Amino acid sequence: MAKSDVKVLGFSPSPFVMRARIALKIKSVEYEFLEENLGSKSELLLKSNPVHKKIPVLIHNDKPVCESLIIVEYVDEAWSSSGPSILPSDPYDRAVARFWAAYVDEKWFSALRDIGSANGAEAKKAAIEQLIEVLVLLEDAFVKCSKGKPFFGGNQIGFLDIAFGSYLGWLRVTEKINEVKLLDEVKTPGLLKWAERFCADAAVKDVMPETDKLAKLRASAPPSS
Amino acid sequence: MAEEVKLYGTWSSPFSRRIELALKLKGVPFEYIEEDLSNKSPELLKYNPVHKKIPVLVHNSKPIAESQVILEYIDEIWNNNPILPQDPYQRAMARFWAKFIDEKALATRMKANFAEGKERELVTEEFFQQMKFLENELNGKDFFGGETIGFVDIVAIVVAIWFPLTQEVLGVETFTEEKFPVLFKWIRKITEIDVVNECRPPREKHLAYVKARIEGLKSASK
Numbered sequence: 001m002a003k004s005d006v007k008v009l010g011f012s013p014s015p016f017v018m019r020a021r022i023a024l025k026i027k028s029v030e031y032e033f034l035e036e037n038l039g040s041k042s043e044l045l046l047k048s049n050p051v052h053k054k055i056p057v058l059i060h061n062d063k064p065v066c067e068s069l070i071i072v073e074y075v076d077e078a079w080s081s082s083g084p085s086i087l088p089s090d091p092y093d094r095a096v097a098r099f100w101a102a103y104v105d106e107k108w109f110s111a112l113r114d115i116g117s118a119n120g121a122e123a124k125k126a127a128i129e130q131l132i133e134v135l136v137l138l139e140d141a142f143v144k145c146s147k148g149k150p151f152f153g154g155n156q157i158g159f160l161d162i163a164f165g166s167y168l169g170w171l172r173v174t175e176k177i178n179e180v181k182l183l184d185e186v187k188t189p190g191l192l193k194w195a196e197r198f199c200a201d202a203a204v205k206d207v208m209p210e211t212d213k214l215a216k217l218r219a220s221a222p223p224s225s
Numbered sequence: 226m227a228e229e230v231k232l233y234g235t236w237s238s239p240f241s242r243r244i245e246l247a248l249k250l251k252g253v254p255f256e257y258i259e260e261d262l263s264n265k266s267p268e269l270l271k272y273n274p275v276h277k278k279i280p281v282l283v284h285n286s287k288p289i290a291e292s293q294v295i296l297e298y299i300d301e302i303w304n305n306n307p308i309l310p311q312d313p314y315q316r317a318m319a320r321f322w323a324k325f326i327d328e329k330a331l332a333t334r335m336k337a338n339f340a341e342g343k344e345r346e347l348v349t350e351e352f353f354q355q356m357k358f359l360e361n362e363l364n365g366k367d368f369f370g371g372e373t374i375g376f377v378d379i380v381a382i383v384v385a386i387w388f389p390l391t392q393e394v395l396g397v398e399t400f401t402e403e404k405f406p407v408l409f410k411w412i413r414k415i416t417e418i419d420v421v422n423e424c425r426p427p428r429e430k431h432l433a434y435v436k437a438r439i440e441g442l443k444s445a446s447k
Contacts, residue, residue, distance in 0.1 A: 051325065051358050060314075063314055065317045065321075066321055067324060070321055073317070074317040078313040091298055091302055092284075092287055092298070094297070094298070095294050095297070095298040098294045099291050099294050102291055103275065137275065
């Protein structure tokens with residue numbers, strides 16, 4: 001398949017864009033990456049995602065797919081015969097993965113954002129505690145989903161690994177800026193080790209932005225899709 | 226093994242009603258348990274400890290929460306009368322619009338109902354834009370799903386039934402046939418379907434309920 005048949009409109013630091021790229025890597029799909037300037041969005045982006053005008057957008061044979069997790073599912077289905085499955089094969093496991101992915105995008109994301117927007121030390125402390133509570137729930141989810149294997153998806157990274165793992169760069173920046181350990185050996189031992197494995201995975205390491213680069217960006221604007 | 230299917234829901238919730246509809250469309254027998262949200266059952270808290278919300282589907286003792294996740298699960302387990310299309314691109318589109326309705330349209334509608342002054346104008350304009358996008362998606366089809374109702378139609382029933390009803394209670398006329406002729410044609414078509422009507426809250430009861438809720442919200446914000 002020609003590289004130009006598949007395009008990703010994105011912004012490298014974005015966790016949402018990362019999701020699309022990890023999925024394409026898992027399926028060994030070659031694609032053209034078009035870096036967007038979010039302050040001056042391209043005609044192609046505005047035309048491809050008129051509803052939200054956001055990245056990532058996957059364009060496959062000129063047809064745009066929007067919303068990062070929808071893109072991941074699309075990649076899994078459109079290239080189903082290539083590479084391992086991203087979604088679990090069992091319908092119940094799929095439902096559990098989708099449930100937690102939705103939780104990540106709702107509760108985790110807003111808790112992370114609350115830390116960034118918290119005013120004053122008290123508010124920040126409360127926001128951090130809230131985030132850690134979310135992490136403890138995700139630790140439990142990890143134990144249940146992984147069933148002793150290295151990833152939420154089992155032996156290989158899957159849908160929920162991608163959904164949550166794509167935030168690890170921002171998690172590390174938050175730890176650095178606030179001088180706090182969010183993942184630790186006591187409360188989230190499983191996730192702590194999983195995070196290392198995820199970031200080192202072949203499908204991830206080339207698209208995971210460096211913490212320092214993100215920290216510089218974070219200094220100027222909070223994360224958004 | 227005998228299938229055990231239980232649905233924990235409430236009669237007035239569009240999220241709960243959409244699950245009933247999906248199960249009925251597929252002819253799946255199920256036990257319905259009405260929850261009192263001011264006094265949640267131990268079962269609900271056990272089956273959805275994370276959110277403690279309805280609807281929850283329990284299939285052979287395994288719980289699934291979040292209405293769109295439940296809909297996809299139902300479609301995968303019982304594959305007669307499919308809800309989602311087969312083609313990956315069409316599926317992505319269906320998921321996109323369903324997400325748009327639940328995440329954008331509903332929130333904007335709520336804001337528009339209660340905003341005042343300039344903010345109300347702005348939010349109402351946003352709502353109109355969103356409804357236009359949705360309307361354009363119909364694109365000459367009877368339903369979002371094509372010739373028969375599908376995933377987006379089932380999710381969009383909140384627009385077909387809950388939006389006009391709330392509007393009636395509030396005495397406003399923003400979401401009108403004049404502005405959205407294609408969408409209102411779809412509303413007429415979908416509300417003619419027997420099984421859709423079997424799964425909607427009874428009108429008078431629903432009106433009274435929404436009235437009471439709105440009054441409650443208005444007095445709470447004073």
